[in-house]
Amino acid sequence: MLVAVRKIQKALGEDRVSIEQDDIESHGYSEWSTSNSTGRPVAIVTPRSTEEVSAIVKICTEHRTPMIPFGAGSSVEGNFSSPFSGICIDLSGMNRILAFHEEDMNITVQAGVRWTDMNEKIKSANLFMPMDPSPTAYVGGMIATNCSGTNAMKYGTMKDWVVNLTVVLPNGTVIKTKRRPRKSSAGYNLNALFTGSEGTLGIITEATLKLAILPDETSIGVATFPTVKDATAAASKLIRAGVPLAALEFMDEVQMSVINQNGGAGGRKWTEKPTLFLKFTGTKDSMNEAIRQTQKLIPGYTSDRLIFASTASERESLWAARKEALWALLAVRPENTEIWSTDVAVPLSRLAEIVDLSKKESGNLGLFSTVLGHVGDGNFHQAVMYNPKDPEQYQAVKACVSRMMRRALEMEGTISGEHGIGIGKKDYLKEELGDSTIQLMRALKRSVDP
Incomplete structure (x- = not known):
C-alpha cells in the first residue's frame, strides 16, 4: 500500500x-x-x-x-x-458543473458537486434536482447509495434522475453508461447497475442528471396526534385517498422534545406529540384543494392540531424541525455514547404496524430512542443512543435492530429504504435477497473486479 x-x-x-x-x-x-x-x-x-x-x-x-x-x-x-x-x-475536489443544458432540462456534473450548491446555481432557470438527502451530500455519493430524502414521495429516488454516468472500473478503464437522451433502450441498463452499488463495482466520477421545474407554490402543514399509531395511520389514509402531497414526514414525541431541548427550530417551540409534516406543491388552486382534502381526512381536525404556512418564512419555520432532526439528536447525545441509526421500508399497508411495534420495543430498552421518517413512501428511521463499551447495552440494541430488520422482511419490506448496505447491513442482505440473487451479485462483482 x-x-x-x-x-x-x-x-x-x-x-x-x-x-x-x-x-x-x-x-x-x-x-x-x-x-x-x-x-x-x-x-x-x-x-x-x-x-x-x-x-x-x-x-x-x-x-x-x-x-x-x-x-x-x-x-x-x-x-x-x-x-x-x-x-x-x-x-x-471534483466539484465542477461541466455542462448545463437548460432547454433539455439536464446537467452534467463531477461527482464532488454538492447538490445544494448545484440547485442554487440553476434556480434562476426555474429548474432543480429534487432529491434532498443530507445538505452536505455530493452527487457521486447520492448516486452510489441511490439516495432519496423527503421529496421521494413525489419525485422518486435518485435512480429516476440519472441520464448517464462516467465510471472508472476497478482496472482503471473509463466507461460511459449511456448518451444524453432522456430515454434509451440501447443495451443493458448500466445506470441501474451502478446506481446503488455503493462503490463496489466502480467509482462514479461524472453524471448527467435530469432536472425538474421548480413548483409554482409550496405550502407546509404540521399535524399532531395522541399516539404514533394514530399519526402513521393518518399518513396511510392520506396516501390511499390520493391527496397530492409532495412530502409526508413523521417525527415521534421524543424527537419533538429533542428539537425543543435545542431551543426549538424555526423560531418556535413545538408540541411534544407524534407529528406529521406535510408538504404541498403545485399551482395555488391545486395546492389549496389538496389542503382542503387533508383537513377533511385528518381525524378530529381542529385548527390548533393542523397548522398550515401561508408565507415563505412560515414555510421555512415549519419545515425546520424536520430538516434539523439529525443535528438535534447529535447535540443531545451524552458523552461516551453512540447513535445506532438505521432504516427499513415496508408496504404502506404495514407501515403503522411496524412503526408502532418498533417504537414499543426500542422503548423497552431503557435507553434513549426515537423514530422518524419518510412515511409517505413507507420508509422510517429508528435511532437509539447507547454506550458502545457496555456489552449488555450493545447486544440489547443490536438485538432490537435485528428484530426490526426481520420484522420488515416478514412484512415483505426491505432492510434499507435509503441508507444503503455499507458494512452495517451486510448480514441481513442475504436474508432479503436469497442465495441465488447474492450469487448473481457476486458474479457481477467478479466480472468487473476479478
Missing part, C-alpha cells in the same frame, strides 16, 4: 496525497454512522478529474491495494469505512 501511495504522489503531486492522522481519522470514522470499522486508510488522495481517478485506480490495482471512494462522508451504515485499510479516494 505504501508503494502505491508513493507512486500516486509521483503521478499527482505530493500536495494531493495526505497521510496526516487527522485526515485519516476523519475519512475513516463518523460520529453519526451506525457502523464504523477499526481499520483506517493509509492515505487520502484528492483527484480533480476522471483521468486522475483512472491513474490512481491503475496503481492501486497493480499493488492490490483496496480503494475506498469518499464523498461528503454523510452516510450512516459504514459505507465509506476502510475495514482492510487501503487508499481513500476523496472526490470533493
